[in-house]
Amino acid sequence: MIVLGLYALIFVASYFLVKMVVRRATTDYASLKTVTFGDESAVVPNRIASVVSILTIFLLWAAFTGSSLVPSVLHAPGPFIGTASFDYTAQLSDGSLDDATVTVVVTRAGDDPVMPEVAPGDGFAKNDVDEIGAWRSGLIRVKRNDEVPEGMEETVVAVDGQPLVPGGSVYLDFGRVGMSPKGTLNFEPAKGWQMEPIWLPSPEAVAARFMDIARDGYRGSALWEHLGYSLFRVVVGFLFGALLGIPLGYAMGLSDWFRGWFDPIVEFMRPVPPLALIPLVIIWAGIGETGKIILLFLAALWIMAIAARSGVSGVKISKVHAAYSLGASKAQIMRHVIIPNSLPEIFTGARVAMGVCWGTVVAAELVAAEKGAGMMIMVASKFQLTDIVIMGIILIGVIGFGIDMLMRWAERVLVPWKGKG
Amino acid sequence: MAGLTIENLSMRFELPNGSSVQALQDVSLDLAQGELLSVLGPSGCGKTTLLNIVAGFLAPTEGRITLNGHRVSGPDAERGMVFQQGALFEWMNVRENVSFGPRMAGKRERDYGANVDHLLDVVGLQDFKEKSVYELSGGMQQRVALARCLANDPDVILMDEPLGALDALTREKMQSLVLKLWKETGKTIILITHSVEEALLLGERLLVMAPRPGRIHREYRLPFAEMGVETDLRQVKKHPEFAQRREEILSMIWDMEEEIMGRTEVAS
Numbered sequence: 001m002i003v004l005g006l007y008a009l010i011f012v013a014s015y016f017l018v019k020m021v022v023r024r025a026t027t028d029y030a031s032l033k034t035v036t037f038g039d040e041s042a043v044v045p046n047r048i049a050s051v052v053s054i055l056t057i058f059l060l061w062a063a064f065t066g067s068s069l070v071p072s073v074l075h076a077p078g079p080f081i082g083t084a085s086f087d088y089t090a091q092l093s094d095g096s097l098d099d100a101t102v103t104v105v106v107t108r109a110g111d112d113p114v115m116p117e118v119a120p121g122d123g124f125a126k127n128d129v130d131e132i133g134a135w136r137s138g139l140i141r142v143k144r145n146d147e148v149p150e151g152m153e154e155t156v157v158a159v160d161g162q163p164l165v166p167g168g169s170v171y172l173d174f175g176r177v178g179m180s181p182k183g184t185l186n187f188e189p190a191k192g193w194q195m196e197p198i199w200l201p202s203p204e205a206v207a208a209r210f211m212d213i214a215r216d217g218y219r220g221s222a223l224w225e226h227l228g229y230s231l232f233r234v235v236v237g238f239l240f241g242a243l244l245g246i247p248l249g250y251a252m253g254l255s256d257w258f259r260g261w262f263d264p265i266v267e268f269m270r271p272v273p274p275l276a277l278i279p280l281v282i283i284w285a286g287i288g289e290t291g292k293i294i295l296l297f298l299a300a301l302w303i304m305a306i307a308a309r310s311g312v313s314g315v316k317i318s319k320v321h322a323a324y325s326l327g328a329s330k331a332q333i334m335r336h337v338i339i340p341n342s343l344p345e346i347f348t349g350a351r352v353a354m355g356v357c358w359g360t361v362v363a364a365e366l367v368a369a370e371k372g373a374g375m376m377i378m379v380a381s382k383f384q385l386t387d388i389v390i391m392g393i394i395l396i397g398v399i400g401f402g403i404d405m406l407m408r409w410a411e412r413v414l415v416p417w418k419g420k421g
Numbered sequence: 422m423a424g425l426t427i428e429n430l431s432m433r434f435e436l437p438n439g440s441s442v443q444a445l446q447d448v449s450l451d452l453a454q455g456e457l458l459s460v461l462g463p464s465g466c467g468k469t470t471l472l473n474i475v476a477g478f479l480a481p482t483e484g485r486i487t488l489n490g491h492r493v494s495g496p497d498a499e500r501g502m503v504f505q506q507g508a509l510f511e512w513m514n515v516r517e518n519v520s521f522g523p524r525m526a527g528k529r530e531r532d533y534g535a536n537v538d539h540l541l542d543v544v545g546l547q548d549f550k551e552k553s554v555y556e557l558s559g560g561m562q563q564r565v566a567l568a569r570c571l572a573n574d575p576d577v578i579l580m581d582e583p584l585g586a587l588d589a590l591t592r593e594k595m596q597s598l599v600l601k602l603w604k605e606t607g608k609t610i611i612l613i614t615h616s617v618e619e620a621l622l623l624g625e626r627l628l629v630m631a632p633r634p635g636r637i638h639r640e641y642r643l644p645f646a647e648m649g650v651e652t653d654l655r656q657v658k659k660h661p662e663f664a665q666r667r668e669e670i671l672s673m674i675w676d677m678e679e680e681i682m683g684r685t686e687v688a689s
């Protein structure tokens with residue numbers, strides 16, 4: 001909630017700030033339009049906003065993980081780290097009271113606590129020393145070393161002078177001291193606002209892990225091998241899907257028999273999400289490469305078939321008529337009119353199919369795989385290696401984005417006439 | 422025999438709801454080689470249908486068409502077509518569009534190249550031959566369409582409102598161009614238009630069609646096309662007979678349109 005509020009605040013604040021600084025600096029065509037609200041073409045993405053948006057995400061991420069990449073003034077309050085101490089008051093069954101001090105060393109996970117020497121003190125209640133990890137909580141058996149006379153019961157009645165009953169809690173500066181129903185004390189150091197690394201590691205931890213894995217690999221395979229396997233599956237599955245789907249789409253666009261025959265199949269398979277096929281494909285083809293490629297093939301097949309079909313149906317009849325009147329044969333019309341005319345649609349389909357395949361391969365690898373981007377994050381999540389999970393998600397996103405960019409570029413180069421008919 | 426003969430052509434469209442439309446009824450026409458015919462008529466009188474049948478895209482329900490002594494049964498390179506717009510291949514540049522016909526016929530660049538370049542010169546697009554067609558203006562695109570049709574050397578050229586999408590000025594220039602090409606090449610041309618002026622200017626013969634059922638209402642033989650070849654089209658329009666014919670045909674079409682409107686009013 002706090003994060004969302006902060007995010008909204010930065011959104012609004014940077015809007016006013018940027019608008020104030022860059023006041024009508026540009027004079028391109030769109031900025032000269034007086035009617036912009038409702039004119040979609042006048043809304044070009046504000047690049048400054050994009051940059052600020054990405055920076056904001058990193059800033060929030062860094063701030064709430066106590067990252068060393070940003071100055072510590074920007075950090076959200078961190079968890080309590082250090083030595084906390086509080087007094088407790090114990091009472092024996094005969095009513096006599098005694099105080100003792102508990103010293104708790106709170107460290108980050110992985111750091112070795114340095115336990116101070118503490119004198120036991122006098123009275124029956126003895127001073128205690130204990131250690132607890134940040135963001136954790138733990139029992140503190142203060143009575144363990146107390147010298148309780150034979151036949152007497154000891155109960156803790158107060159912490160730092162504040163009365164405490166079983167089930168209750170006392171809040172101190174550095175955390176919460178609670179008492180279990182059975183009367184044992186537990187201590188929960190203040191967590192602050194930062195995220196624990198096992199929930200959300202800091203950006204530099206993710207980057208460091210990325211370097212590690214890029215150098216040493218993960219689970220016996222190099223990083224590029226994991227990503228390469230995923231990409232390889234996508235490319236092979238997509239190629240097979242396109243190889244069969246495009247001719248199928250053409251046939252459906254050109255022949256009533258093909259259209260009638262395959263329409264029910266295509267229309268039925270289209271709404272079935274490829275993810276729903278994973279179990280069946282695993283049953284039939286196992287968890288190896290074949291199964292995954294079959295899955296991606298199926299994911300791409302229908303999309304490509306439908307794209308090719310609509311590419312054929314989308315040809316303007318006057319173009320076909322013109323070609324006939326110019327003496328073209330059926331084969332020539334196919335080659336010189338129908339295929340080029342359908343290419344823009346096919347490229348759009350290919351972009352969609354690549355996106356779906358990339359999503360599907362990651363999901364399939366989550367279920368079962370020996371190598372792959374999805375397998376990497378799945379295995380890491382089982383070991384709570386959140387930094388690897390986040391690194392994997394970022395890599396998957398970057399690669400997916402890269403594929404889309406590549407397809408767009410190919411589209412611009414290969415079918416420049418798109419949308420110009 | 423040379424020329425185009427249309428005999429007792431009828432076309433009936435069966436509609437999905439069971440009714441039918443008589444788009445053409447008993448249309449007969451003889452066109453000699455090299456004649457320029459313009460066709461005029463209210464919207465929906467079957468002009469496009471007639472042209473599509475001559476081009477071979479539609480089979481008539483009755484009647485027959487013969488060209489140079491053989492019967493027309495489908496599209497063929499002997500009958501070229503110029504569409505209103507959007508029939509160019511935008512994946513080819515201007516020159517590839519114009520040379521489409523010869524290339525499909527399997528001719529070599531050295532056989533058709535000179536002719537294609539000549540035609541590009543004639544339509545004034547020599548400087549644009551490497552451009553993509555979507556980079557051209559509407560008027561330029563129609564010139565490409567004309568050149569493409571001519572490059573294929575058809576016997577008959579069919580045009581369905583080829584200048585309908587152009588502005589008045591461009592249109593006038595294109596009208597001169599059509600006349601010039603007609604005179605130079607000696608092609609038989611059928612040109613459909615919505616503009617009475619254009620029909621008068623570009624019709625050695627002018628056919629006025631009437632709707633429901635689509636039929637030939639009247640035919641004229643006009644001197645203006647021949648005049649237009651030699652003089653400026655604006656001079657032709659000043660001719661007293663031109664104005665008189667225009668008024669006559671305009672009121673004729675007005676009456677037809679009025680009749681249709683009246684009929685729909687009664688029906689509703």
Ligand SMILES: Nc1ncnc2c1ncn2[C@@H]1O[C@H](COP(=O)(O)OP(=O)(O)OP(=O)(O)O)[C@@H](O)[C@H]1O
Nearest residue numbers: 434442443444463464465466467468469470471635
């Ligand atoms: N494919 C078709 N199916 C059913 N009816 C059709 C079809 N094509 C044309 N018609 C009908 O035939 C008649 C003639 O149509 P056509 O397109 O030939 O008219 P037109 O004279 O070219 O009209 P316009 O000047 O508006 O282009 C119209 O009534 C039309 O509704």
Ligand SMILES: [Mg+2]
Nearest residue numbers: 468469470581
């Ligand atoms: Mg028409």
